[in-house]
Amino acid sequence: MRRFAVGVGALAVFAGQLAWSQTPANTTRTLHPWQAPMPAGNSEAYFTNLKSGDRIETPYVLKFGLSGGWGLAPISKPMAGKSGHHHLLVNRDLPLDFKAALPFNEQYIHFGKGQMETVLTLAPGTYTLRMLLADDKHLPHFVYSKPLKVTITKKNAVDPKSLVKPGLALTLSEGEQKPPFRVQFHASGLNVGHAAQQEKDTGHFKLTITSKTGAVAEMDFAEGQTEAWLAPPAGNYTLKLDFVDNLNPQQVLTGPVTATVKVKP
Structure with missing residues (x-):
């Protein structure tokens, strides 16, 4: 299957509806309705x-x-x-x-x-x-x-x-997507870690999904995850990936990347 990685782009997306939060390590995670569970037996x-x-x-x-x-x-x-x-x-x-x-x-x-x-x-x-x-x-x-x-x-x-230069990449299969589909994150020249570690010079990924109707979903991967499976309703979306400082969640460590995706019914 062909894949593509998008480069740095600017998109100001303010979190609004459908907020999502991730619980600390070793507790049950609460998935946003637009996020699908990880496929069973797929740890690698x-x-x-x-x-x-x-x-x-x-x-x-x-x-x-x-x-x-x-x-x-x-x-x-x-x-x-x-x-x-x-x-x-x-x-x-x-x-x-x-x-x-x-x-x-x-x-x-x-x-x-x-x-x-x-x-x-x-x-x-x-x-x-x-x-x-x-x-x-x-x-x-x-x-x-x-x-x-x-x-x-x-x-x-x-x-x-x-x-090696600091930056992000956001990768998904090319073309229209049928849920659930995988989105992969990558950080170049940066170190990924759990937010709970409070380790200097590390960060974690944050994905913001915006629909054309204005609905917004935020997914904060505070336990160092580097991919997600998504299952939003059919429609057109913009995905924005940030890399958040683990010491200061209001600060990002590099510029965001964006991609657009059409989700099939």
């Missing part, structure tokens, strides 16, 4: 811009996603429940012992600040890559991706840091 970490068999050049910005209602949380302040941080496994199978902490080396790359991407700098060759989520003690969750094999054809003389 995954790559959003790489598939098995791809041939790429490095440096390459590799992006991650997380499904099943799981959220990202920096390791500096422990969070229980459905939370963790990403790990990239290079030429490694899943661990045999999920009760042992993951090692720190070039084959187990940790993203303990709540990152959603990394810049691959691997030398030319064929590699097997896999994503794995783990808690603040680096103990794996049963949340991981299928392995994929990629071939790096060339390593270019490019500064990896020059490829």
